[in-house]
Amino acid sequence: MKKKESTKELILRTASELFQRQGYHGTGLNQIIEESGAPKGSLYYHFPNGKEEIAVEAIKLMKKHLLEGAAKDLEEKDTAAEAFQYHIHKIASDFEKKHQMEGVQIGLIASETAATHESLRNSCQHAYADWQALYANRLIAYGYEKEMANDLAVTINALIEGAVTLALTSASGSPLYSVARQLPSLLKQ
Amino acid sequence: MKKKESTKELILRTASELFQRQGYHGTGLNQIIEESGAPKGSLYYHFPNGKEEIAVEAIKLMKKHLLEGAAKDLEEKDTAAEAFQYHIHKIASDFEKKHQMEGVQIGLIASETAATHESLRNSCQHAYADWQALYANRLIAYGYEKEMANDLAVTINALIEGAVTLALTSASGSPLYSVARQLPSLLKQ
């Protein structure tokens, strides 16, 4: 039996969704309260340091989902190109179904806060580091040498972040498919 | 002799810088007033529709600078790979000098407003379209066939947007250099 979601988890999940869709500054605590149904008192009980603390925890949650999703997508494919193409196609089809990104992008919060909120910039940096480590390990498993794998991991990470931004802006999965078509030349060993 | 910057231009330039660094919601009109030195009355005189109107104009200005910079970077190189590598290296070294991005990224505003402010999403979409058209035209000049050039233009656009996000987050130009190193395999004709 699945354990019931605690108030803290509920707040965090709601915040995580809103931050991804509207960004850090675009999301108010009042909105988190309203959408989650949790009372404001509870919010400050569970997160005494307020908005910034919620965001740090929300980024950790996004990272967790990000890594789980990516790890699953990259399993059991014959080549690196196939694996990452499948990964990107998955993101694209999810987006086209729901018309919103879900657990694929921390770039918005990262860009917003890089110049002004050191603790959030740091959280995002750690998320990217773990993400890229996962990609690099998969690439090594497909036969790439370590240094090359690291460079490619960064490149694929950038490619996906950028393509997600373009997809949101054009309200279409098409940029993701363009990128996926070009992946094989990047991963031709 | 250079014409003196009008109040309207001053407001727009200041807003454009702040929006790029802190995003749309992270930048208040009061901050634009303070940093530009312009009075609040003037702001609403020149932009009667308030913040959203300023942002639409600011995005147009960013696009202009973006296109001018890119066009210049991509001139007179022997191969497409050389041209775009030079372009990315230029972005990276600019970033390392000033520790902030200047006129390279509209992705932040785009992602922030895609779900909530249709007019801004639209402005960003047009900026990306022009940007990609410039890239595609350069690629065609380097001998690529039209459809391939379009796909590559989208891919390089995504790559740069994503790498800029990673650079801001890690406070380092390194992701841009990683991406630049991988460009040749993408542009091997």
Added chain:
DNA sequence: GTCTATATAAAGATAGAC
């Protein structure tokens, strides 16, 4: 066209009863 003062709403945060 410029500038200040002000209205009004919303933000983040806190206090204290239960």
Added chain:
DNA sequence: GTCTATCTTTATATAGAC
């Protein structure tokens, strides 16, 4: 741990003198 009421600051926006 939960909930409401409230404080303070900041946001966007306006009015009206000059």
